[in-house]
Amino acid sequence: MNPCPARWTKTDGGRKPVGGARALRWSLSLLAAVALPAAGVVVDVQLKAQDGAPAKDAAVYAVTKAAAPARARREVLIEQIGKQFVPQVSIVQTGTSVNFPNRDPIRHHVYSFSPAKNFEIKLYSGVPANPVVFDKPGEVVLGCNIHDHMIAWVLVVDSPYFAKTDAAGVARLDLPAGDYDVHAWFPGATKQVPPRKLSVGAQAPGVLTFSATSRYGPPGK
Numbered sequence: 001m002n003p004c005p006a007r008w009t010k011t012d013g014g015r016k017p018v019g020g021a022r023a024l025r026w027s028l029s030l031l032a033a034v035a036l037p038a039a040g041v042v043v044d045v046q047l048k049a050q051d052g053a054p055a056k057d058a059a060v061y062a063v064t065k066a067a068a069p070a071r072a073r074r075e076v077l078i079e080q081i082g083k084q085f086v087p088q089v090s091i092v093q094t095g096t097s098v099n100f101p102n103r104d105p106i107r108h109h110v111y112s113f114s115p116a117k118n119f120e121i122k123l124y125s126g127v128p129a130n131p132v133v134f135d136k137p138g139e140v141v142l143g144c145n146i147h148d149h150m151i152a153w154v155l156v157v158d159s160p161y162f163a164k165t166d167a168a169g170v171a172r173l174d175l176p177a178g179d180y181d182v183h184a185w186f187p188g189a190t191k192q193v194p195p196r197k198l199s200v201g202a203q204a205p206g207v208l209t210f211s212a213t214s215r216y217g218p219p220g221k
């Protein structure tokens with residue numbers, strides 16, 4: 001006599017197609033987002049060394065006062081291969097987890113004394129059990145306690161809009177319309193260059209160029 005079981009069964013049966021339709025709508029809207037990059041404007045930023053040569057493996061990031069969208073933060077890897085950090089330069093958003101897999105048949109001891117992230121992973125092989133969370137913005141210089149020549153940088157930024165420069169010294173940002181401070185960052189530079197204002201509208205603003213005002217890169221290079 002209790003109608004409930006029958007009613008529940010019916011409702012459950014009726015939910016499935018609704019769920020399926022919802023899933024389809026989601027995938028369609030994702031496709032639309034991918035197919036319409038026009039929501040943002042692509043801005044190329046050229047970085048040059050003091051002598052005018054392209055500044056490879058430097059970074060650019062743009063900061064806006066407008067609410068930036070949350071970005072899915074994947075775990076970032078900085079490996080040790082042949083007694084080098086790979087990659088030597090990383091740029092991540094504040095809160096990103098970074099792990100340090102040791103691919104060498106010898107042990108490394110990764111550390112940083114930088115104020116933005118003071119940590120060490122004592123003498124280890126293989127993949128550390130826990131990644132390191134970079135929870136404060138700033139420049140973090142990495143070293144190895146065993147191999148003095150090993151050096152790498154992590155730039156931690158409070159923005160989802162960042163990119164590393166390629167071999168031509170160009171970093172490409174995809175920015176929604178709005179007002180930004182665009183920062184260039186040269187790893188290991190004794191003095192960084194000041195940021196520039198950039199208003200992004202419907203038109204691409206052309207190429208922004210920054211030149212390093214000091215020597216940068218690993219010591220001794």
Ligand SMILES: [Cu+2]
Binds near residue numbers: 145
């Ligand atoms: Cu080492």
